[in-house]
Amino acid sequence: MQDKILQALRRNAADDAVQLARQWTADEPEQPQAHRWLALSLQQQGQFDAALDSLQQALALAPDNADLHLQHAGLLLALRQFEAAGSALDRTASLNPNELAAYLMQAHMALLRNDVDEAERITRIATRLDEDSPELAALNGMIALRRGEGDRALALLSAAARALPDDPRVLYALGFAYMSKDMLAFAEQAFRRVLELNPAVTSLRALLVQLALRQGNSESAAATLRQVLAEPDGDTPAMRRLAGELELQSGQPLQAVEHLLPVLEQAPGDRHTLQLLLMAWQRLGREQQARDTLDALLDTHPQLHDLWLARLSIEVVGAAEAVAVGERWLQAMPDHLPALETRMRLHDMAGEGDAAEAMARRIVALEPGRVSGET
Template sequence: MQDTLIQALRRNATDEAVATARQWVTAEPQQPQAHRWLALALQQHGDVDAAQASLEQALALAPDDAALHLQHAGLLLAQRQLDAAGAALDRTTALNPNEFSAYLMQAHLALAREDIDEAERLGRLAARVQPDSPELGTVEGMVALRRGDVDRALAVLSAASQRLPDDPRVLYALGLAYLGKGMLAFAEQAFRRVLELNPANHALHGLLVQLALRQGHTDRAAEAMRQVLATPQGDNPGMHRLAGELELASGQPLQALEHLRPLLAQLPGDRATLQLLLLAWQRLGRDEEARSELDAALANHPQLHDLWLSRLAVAAVGSDEAVDVVERWLAAMPEHIPALEARMRLHDMKDEADDAETVAKHIVALEPGRASGEQRIVEALLARDPAAAIAHVQVLLDNAPAAAKPALRGWLGAVQDRAGEPAAALATWLQQHADQAPVRLPLPPQAKAPGEWPALGEVAQDNPVRPMFVWGAPGSGVERVVRAMAAASPVLRGDRFGPTPPDDAFQNFNTLQRLSDGSLDAAQLVQQWRDGLPARGIADGNVIDWLLWWDNALLWALRPQLPEGRLVVALRDPRDMLVEWLALGAPAPLALASADEAARWLARALEQVADLHEQDLYPLLILHTDAAANDPAAMAALLEQAFGLRFPVARSLGPTTIAAGHWRRFAQVLAAEFAKLTPVAVRLGYPEA
C-alpha cells in the first residue's frame, strides 16, 4: 500500500493518495506509518489541519520515532509555528543524534531568529553526520554573510550552488551574498532562478524590480512590475509604492501619482511613500495640490511625525508659511521634540536668538542632554559668556554615561577652542587620545629612503589599465576627497576602512619589514593586490583604491611592477593637519601618545611626499584641500581642475573641520611641534609663518 501511495503522490494525484491512506488507516488503526502517510497525503492535498491531526495520532502511537518528529517539524514550519517546530526538531535530535536534516532545519531556524552562534554550532553538528553535504554550504555561507564576511560567504555559496544548481535556498543565499558585495547583476540572475524554481515566491518580484532599477534597467523593472501587479498577491500598497518609484525613475511623474495618491489614505505616515509623493508633485509643479492633500491627511492624522515633515517640505525654507506649519504642528503635538527643533531653527533663521534659546531650554527640560537643545544653549553662551559655555559642556561631560563621554569630550575641546582657550582645548584633545589609545592602531612604521630606487617600468601604449591609489596623512582631509570622488566614480573602493578589508600587503603594517627581509618580493605584493580586485567588484584592474597607509618604501614594488599606477595625495598646511588630527582624529584610528609624537611622525610622512614630488619617483598628483575642506562645490572644482573631468557636487563632505590657517591660534601652545613641521611645510609650498 505504501508503494501505491508513493506513486499517487508523485503523480500529484492527491485525491487518490488520501483515499488510499484512509483505507490503510482503517485496516491498521494502530500502525503509526499509516497515519504518517495519511498526514503526508493530506498536507500535499492542502488540508493542513487534518494532516496535523493525523500526524499527532502517529506520534501518540510512536512517541519515540525520530522520523515522525522530523515530519512534524516540517509541517509546523509550513504553518509558521516556529517555536513548536524548534521543539519538534529538538526532540528529533534527542531521539536520533545522527538526523542530519533536523540539524540543518534547526540551523536555518537559528538564522531566522538571528542567533548566528547557534546556527554555526548546529552547522558543525550536521557536518559530523554528513561532512560532505553541499547543503551545509547554505548554513556556512549565511553565517559568514551575517558576520560581514561577504567574501567567504560568496566563495562558500558559489561552491554550494555548483553542487546544488537547482536548490532555491542555496540560490537565494547566493543572491544575498552578491547583494552584499554590490554585484547587482549576479544577484538579479540568482533571484530570477529562484523565482523560476518557485513561482509562488511573490516577494522576489519586488526585489527584482528594485535590482533592475538600481542597475538603471527601467525596461526590465517595468516588465517585472507588470507581472507583480497582475497577481492578487502583488496588488498591495507596497507594490504600488514601488510602481510609483519606477514611474518616477522612468520620468513619468503623472503615472507615479496614480499609484501613490491612493496610498496617502492607506499609509498616511509612511516615509518612503511621502518622499515619492513630494518628488512627483515637485516635478509636476503641483505645490498647491501637495499642500491641499497633505493638509487633508493631517486633518485626519494630526499625530504623524513624517506627515508634518512632508507638509513642512512644501513650504519655502524659513518662510512665514513654514512658521505657520510648525505652529500647527506644535498645536497638535505640543511636546514633540522634532517640532520644537524645527521651531527653534526657524527662530534662528529670522534672527530671533532669544526665542531660539528659550525653545532650546524647553527641549532640554523635556529631554535632558538632547544634543540639539544643548548645542543651541552653548552657542548662546559662547556669544555672551565663553567661560560659562565651557562650564556647561563640562557639566554635561561629568554627568554623561561612559559611552557618551568621547563625543562630549571632543565637543568640549571644540568649545574651548572657540572660546579662545587653546591650551585647555589641547589638553582636552590629548586626554581624548590617551583614553582611546588602548583600542587604536599603532602608528604605521616609516622606512628610510634608499640610495637608489629600482627603475620605473615601461607602460605599454595599448595598456588600458590605469589604477589609482589615494592617500592622505591624518588631518589632510583625504576622507573628504574620497567622498567627493565617490560621487562620480563607481570604481572607488573605501573598503580598507570597513569591517571586511582586503587581505593584501597594502593592509598590513608589517609589509615594509617583509619587503626588507625578502619574505615578500615586489612581484608578489602587486600580484596579490591584483588577485584580490575581482572579489572587490573590480573586473579589469581599473580601481581607485583608498589606502590605509603609505610609505615610499612601497615604491620598491610599484616602480618596477605597477608603473601604470598613479598616486593621489591629499594635503593641506601640515600645521593645520596636526591640529585637525589632534582635534578630530583621522579616518584610520591611530593611537597617539603625545602631540610631539604626532608632529614627528607627520613630519616624516610629509617629507616622503615632498621627496615623491621633488624627485618624480612615481606618477603623483597632490590635491591641496585647504580651501575646499568644508565646501562641496570647491572640492568638485578642485577635482575637475586636477583630472580634467566634471565632478558632481557631493551633498556633504562630512562634519565641518577646522578652517585653513587655524593653526595660528595654537602658535604658542604647539610652538615646538610646529617647529618640526614648518620646514616640510615650506618644501610643500606653504608659508613659513
C-alpha cells in the same frame, strides 16, 4: 498501498493520495505507516492541521520510530511551531544519532534564531556523518555569510547550488552571497530562480526591483514592480511609493501622482512621499491640485510639520500666498518653533521689523539661546 500513494504524490495528485491513504488507515487502523502516509498526503494537499493529527496517531502507535519524529518536526516547522519542532528533532537524534536530516534541520533552526555559534556546532557534528553532503556545504556557506566571510560563503554556496540546483534555500542564500560581493546580475538570477521554484516568496520581488534599479535597468524594475502590485499582498504603500519614484525617473509624472496619492492618504506626514508628489505636480504644472490636496489633508491633520512645509513650498517665497500659509501654520501650531521661524522670516522679508522682532522674542522665550531668535 505505499507505492500507489507515492506514485500519486509524485504526479502531484494529492486528492488521490489522500483517498488511498484513508482507505489504508480504514483497513489497517493499527498500522503506523498508514497514518504516516495519510499525513504526508494531507500535507501536500495543504491540510496541515489534519496532517498533524494523522501523524500524532502514527506516533502513538510507534513512539520510538525516529523517522516519524523527523517527519513530525518537519510538519511542526511548516506550522511555525518552532519550540515543538526542536523537541521532535531532539527526540529523533536520541533515537537515531546517525540521522543527518535531523542535524540539518536543527542547524537551520539555529540560523532562524540567529544563533550562528549553535548552528556551527551542530554542523560540525553532522560533518562526522557525511562530510561531503551538499546540504552541509550549504549550511556552512550560510554560516560564513552570517559571519561576513563573503568569499568563503560564495564558494560553499556555489558548490552546493551545483549539487542542489532546485533547492530554494540554497539559491536564496547564494543570491545574498552574490550581493555581498556586489555581483548584482548573478544575485538577480539566483533570486529569479527561487521565485520560479517557489512563487509564494513574493517578498523577493521587491528585492528584484531594487537590484534592477541598482544595475540601471529601470525597464526591468518597472516590469517586476507591476507584477508585485498585481499580487493580492503586493499592493502595499511601500511598493506604491517605489512605483511612483520609478515613474518619475521614467518621465511619467502623471502615473507617479496616481501611485503616490493613495500612499499620501494613508501616511500624510511621510516626507519621502511628499517630496515625490511635489516633484510630480511641479513637472505637470498642477500647483492648484497640489494646494487643494494638501489643504484637505491639513484640515484633518493640522499638526503635521512636513505637511505644512510641503504646502508652503508651493508658494513663491515672500509672496502674500506664502504669508497666508505661514499664518495658518502658526494658528494650528502656535508654539511650534519652525512655524514661528517661518513667520519671523516672512515678516523680515516684508520689512516688518517690529513684527519680526516680536516673533524672535517668542522663539527665545520658548527656547533660550536658539540661534534663529537670538540672531
